[in-house]
Amino acid sequence: MAAGLFDLSGKVAIVTGGNGGIGLGMARGLAASGASIAVVGRDEAKSAAAVADLSKNSGKAIAVPTDVTDEAAVAAMAGRILRELGRIDILVNNAGINIRKPADQLNISEWDRVINTNLTSAFLCSRAVHSAMKEAGGGKIINIGSMMSIFGASFAPAYAASKGGIVQFTRSCAVAWASDNIQVNAVLPGWIDTELTRQAREQVAGLHDKVLARTPAARWGAPDDFAGIAVFLASPASDFVTGTAIPVDGGFSVMG
Numbered sequence: 001m002a003a004g005l006f007d008l009s010g011k012v013a014i015v016t017g018g019n020g021g022i023g024l025g026m027a028r029g030l031a032a033s034g035a036s037i038a039v040v041g042r043d044e045a046k047s048a049a050a051v052a053d054l055s056k057n058s059g060k061a062i063a064v065p066t067d068v069t070d071e072a073a074v075a076a077m078a079g080r081i082l083r084e085l086g087r088i089d090i091l092v093n094n095a096g097i098n099i100r101k102p103a104d105q106l107n108i109s110e111w112d113r114v115i116n117t118n119l120t121s122a123f124l125c126s127r128a129v130h131s132a133m134k135e136a137g138g139g140k141i142i143n144i145g146s147m148m149s150i151f152g153a154s155f156a157p158a159y160a161a162s163k164g165g166i167v168q169f170t171r172s173c174a175v176a177w178a179s180d181n182i183q184v185n186a187v188l189p190g191w192i193d194t195e196l197t198r199q200a201r202e203q204v205a206g207l208h209d210k211v212l213a214r215t216p217a218a219r220w221g222a223p224d225d226f227a228g229i230a231v232f233l234a235s236p237a238s239d240f241v242t243g244t245a246i247p248v249d250g251g252f253s254v255m256g
Helices: 021-032 044-055 071-085 108-136 157-180 195-203 207-214 223-234
Strands: 012-016 036-041 061-065 090-093 139-144 182-189 245-248
Touching (some): 012 108, 021 036, 021 044, 021 090, 021 223, 036 071, 090 223, 108 139, 108 157, 139 157, 139 223, 182 223, 195 207
Parallel strands (some): 012 090, 182 245
């Protein structure tokens, strides 16, 4: 019974930005539970390496190069995955970037780039898979937010706006698609050791020590810390969980 709750055998998962960081950590968890993985990203070399990594444990994985901010490209991506893998059961909207500048120094093209990559892509991808999930009798969408969905940061106005938007978009889709048996939830990572945050530590003085001082777990998170939450939210174990925003942060968000 318990094993069945988390069994993803025969399921197909799309993970945008699945070629590294949190996305790859989630993809590993989904693959280990039996899902086939479509790694969606623009860096073809990184995606090929991720597919090789996922395939080591007998998981089926393909790379689908896609600009997830492009409407036509996203539609083509969903069509290709349906043709090659036969179905779409799980979508992880993980693609994301940040440009660290206060609002008065951020130009409109930088704002648009962050919003389109982090938020508009989640809309495009979710809309693109909806009909396939509905026809299959249900599905799971996992949107990746951030601590910036909760807190403000002087150096991340566009990023924070996009991640706050992710939570509200999650809630809207959860309500709209509940009758289609599609559960939509958000995960809010804390400070995780990824390429994105390594850049942050170079750009924001004292960030490393501040994070450790506030995190009860006394460490930065690792991408593989997201394997379990991905499996839970993608599996039958979470069939009555929808519209939530779950921090995975070592306790960072509960500290005063």
